[in-house]
Amino acid sequence: MSKFVPIxxxxxxxxxxxAYELGFSDSTNAYVKKSDPGIDKKLVEQISSEKNEPNWMRxxxxxxxxxxELMPIPTWGGDLSHIDFSSIQYFLKxxxxxxxxxxxxxxxxxxxxxxxxxxxxxxxxxAGVKTQYDSEVIYxxxxxxxxxxxxxxxxxxxxxxxxxDLVREYFGTLxxxxxxxxxxxxxxAWSGGSFIYVPKxxxxxxxLQAYFRINAERAGQFERTLIIADEGSKVSYAEGCSSPMYSxxxxxxxxxxxxxKKGARVQYTxxxxxYRDVYNLVTKRARVEEEGEMIWTDxxxxxxxxxxxxxxxLAGKGAKGETLSIAVAGExxxxxxxxxxxxxxxxxxxxxxxxxxxxxxxxxxxxxxxxVGPQAEKSKSKVVCDALILDDQSRSDTYPTEKVFTNxxxxxHEATVSKIGEEQLFYLMSRGLSEEEASKMIxxxxxxxxxxxxxxxxxxxxxxxIDLEMEGSVG
Amino acid sequence: xSIDISEKNGMQEIILDKKGMELEIIGNFHVKGTEKKEISxxxxxxxxxTKASVKFHGVVEDSAFLKITGTIVVEKQAQQTQSFLRExxxxxxxxxKAEAIPNLEILANDVKCSHAASITKINEDQLFYLMSRGLSQKQAEQxxxxxFLA
Numbered sequence: 112m113s114k115f116v117p118i119x120x121x122x123x124x125x126x127x128x129x130a131y132e133l134g135f136s137d138s139t140n141a142y143v144k145k146s147d148p149g150i151d152k153k154l155v156e157q158i159s160s161e162k163n164e165p166n167w168m169r170x171x172x173x174x175x176x177x178x179x180e181l182m183p184i185p186t187w188g189g190d191l192s193h194i195d196f197s198s199i200q201y202f203l204k205x206x207x208x209x210x211x212x213x214x215x216x217x218x219x220x221x222x223x224x225x226x227x228x229x230x231x232x233x234x235x236x237x238a239g240v241k242t243q244y245d246s247e248v249i250y251x252x253x254x255x256x257x258x259x260x261x262x263x264x265x266x267x268x269x270x271x272x273x274x275x276d277l278v279r280e281y282f283g284t285l286x287x288x289x290x291x292x293x294x295x296x297x298x299x300a301w302s303g304g305s306f307i308y309v310p311k312x313x314x315x316x317x318x319l320q321a322y323f324r325i326n327a328e329r330a331g332q333f334e335r336t337l338i339i340a341d342e343g344s345k346v347s348y349a350e351g352c353s354s355p356m357y358s359x360x361x362x363x364x365x366x367x368x369x370x371x372k373k374g375a376r377v378q379y380t381x382x383x384x385x386y387r388d389v390y391n392l393v394t395k396r397a398r399v400e401e402e403g404e405m406i407w408t409d410x411x412x413x414x415x416x417x418x419x420x421x422x423x424x425l426a427g428k429g430a431k432g433e434t435l436s437i438a439v440a441g442e443x444x445x446x447x448x449x450x451x452x453x454x455x456x457x458x459x460x461x462x463x464x465x466x467x468x469x470x471x472x473x474x475x476x477x478x479x480x481x482x483v484g485p486q487a488e489k490s491k492s493k494v495v496c497d498a499l500i501l502d503d504q505s506r507s508d509t510y511p512t513e514k515v516f517t518n519x520x521x522x523x524h525e526a527t528v529s530k531i532g533e534e535q536l537f538y539l540m541s542r543g544l545s546e547e548e549a550s551k552m553i554x555x556x557x558x559x560x561x562x563x564x565x566x567x568x569x570x571x572x573x574x575x576x577i578d579l580e581m582e583g584s585v586g
Numbered sequence: 587x588s589i590d591i592s593e594k595n596g597m598q599e600i601i602l603d604k605k606g607m608e609l610e611i612i613g614n615f616h617v618k619g620t621e622k623k624e625i626s627x628x629x630x631x632x633x634x635x636t637k638a639s640v641k642f643h644g645v646v647e648d649s650a651f652l653k654i655t656g657t658i659v660v661e662k663q664a665q666q667t668q669s670f671l672r673e674x675x676x677x678x679x680x681x682x683k684a685e686a687i688p689n690l691e692i693l694a695n696d697v698k699c700s701h702a703a704s705i706t707k708i709n710e711d712q713l714f715y716l717m718s719r720g721l722s723q724k725q726a727e728q729x730x731x732x733x734f735l736a
Contacts, residue, residue, distance in 0.1 A: 512685065526701050
């Protein structure tokens with residue numbers, strides 16, 4: 112009968128009591144540039160000249176700043192009223208130039224990333240990495256095999272320098288600055304992020320990865336990512352994020368634009384683990400052409416407030432979009448996440464699976480949109496949201512919207528909210544597990560359908576993070 | 587207790603504030619021509635041990651528009667709540683438009699709550715079957731709609 116005895120999770124996870132391991136910080140004394148708190152025209156011009164940008168980009172930044180100043184702060188979703196835009200440092204440049212060789216990176220930054228584990232991951236299974244530290248990408252690499260096939264993987268700043276025409280053609284076309292206040296802010300203050308171009312029919316079989324680290328207190332990080340997957344190509348991109356433990360809030364506001372050309376496939380994976388003082392307000396959108404496929408895998412564990420709704424615009428016949436998202440909201444956290452599917456062409460399909468766990472007074476909200484336009488006949492969409500609430504202090508919401516403008520479609524949405532089943536707990540405890548072990552196992556089972564779709568190394572990490580999050584939350 | 591809100595329009599609110607209260611709410615909506623109908627129902631569970639079940643069926647013909655918003659709110663003290671909401675909408679013509687917004691706001695943990703919504707056209711197998719029995723397409727559609735809204 113031994114095979115029916117559940118395997119207890121490794122004892123290591125039970126010994127760790129501090130649920131946030133990445134809360135250390137480095138001094139900012141050695142930084143090359145540190146802007147004064149607050150943002151104005153002068154600073155935006157300064158950032159632009161610091162980066163030696165072409166005139167059109169400088170103009171775009173200034174227009175975006177104007178939009179940012181004019182647009183009101185959103186009143187829906189999470190509580191944004193406590194963000195003090197004037198206390199944030201918008202530009203923090205730790206070193207003068209991105210390094211191609213890990214040895215050249217300053218020792219203190221190297222140690223930070225060694226602790227996080229990125230260099231090891233790069234050696235073992237990645238096609239290329241970018242590591243961003245506050246405002247700048249400090250290190251980047253791409254294996255020769257991919258370089259030879261014409262794959263471009265640069266920091267956004269470097270991408271603009273080397274491929275100005277390509278950047279100009281796509282930059283800000285999918286997420287214009289007027290899209291929302293935070294996209295406008297990003298447009299004005301953007302720095303760092305990734306620029307990826309995959310040529311026709313090239314399949315990048317190893318993942319590309321970026322790691323975003325906020326180090327300074329009251330920092331603003333505004334990375335900008337642009338991915339262009341040309342016809343028939345495939346690429347998988349993963350990003351991780353973390354920050355030190357401070358008592359004052361930092362702001363992370365990224366913009367990610369992805370162009371999936373005919374028959375191409377892009378998978379974008381995020382494991383967001385900011386410390387619980389970070390406002391994470393991110394706009395992510397993909398445009399998918401004929402027979403193309405976009406997959407968002409979105410894991411939100413950290414931050415004070417996350418508002419992020421990865422979207423795909425299914426613009427070509429037969430285009431497909433998929434979002435798999437998981438959110439864990441603990442004490443003082445609000446995860447307001449979801450996904451948007453915009454069907455514009457016939458035979459398009461979308462599939463959204465969202466799982467959330469709220470505990471210790473946390474709040475998890477699913478907010479989504481499925482829009483089927485008049486030209487999108489024979490389209491299909493399925494949305495499934497499952498939520499677990501672990502105690503009576505916590506909250507879970509579901510706010511989906513479905514809009515249909517043609518009749519030959521299949522659209523469905525379902526959502527359930529429940530607590531951990533008492534029969535399940537009782538069964539596991541009768542097999543000898545403690546209440547905490549049993550709860551962890553049930554939560555891991557709840558998240559499993561999603562976790563198993565993550566790239567392997569992220570799946571291991573996610574399971575570990577979920578175990579840590581569950582530490583001491585029962586009993 | 588059963589409540590039919592088929593004839594209602596606009597914002598409706600139903601509050602469950604007596605322990606052990608059980609409610610069934612139904613709504614059948616049929617819009618045609620250029621008609622626009624919006625109905626919004628908010629079910630609030632205020633006390634422990636209440637049950638609610640909502641079933642909305644909608645049929646949209648021609649260039650009509652139907653918007654159904656259904657919100658289940660479970661307040662913090664309303665433990666042992668069971669609440670379910672279902673919205674089904676059939677679109678009969680390519681220019682028919684519909685919007686379904688089923689919301690959940692759950693502040694208690696010992697609850698069973700779910701919602702489901704679907705927007706589709708008439709099932710083709712059902713149409714084919716009825717037409718093979720001698721009905722015209724129009725008649726077959728009418729029969730299916732009649733059954734759907736019954």
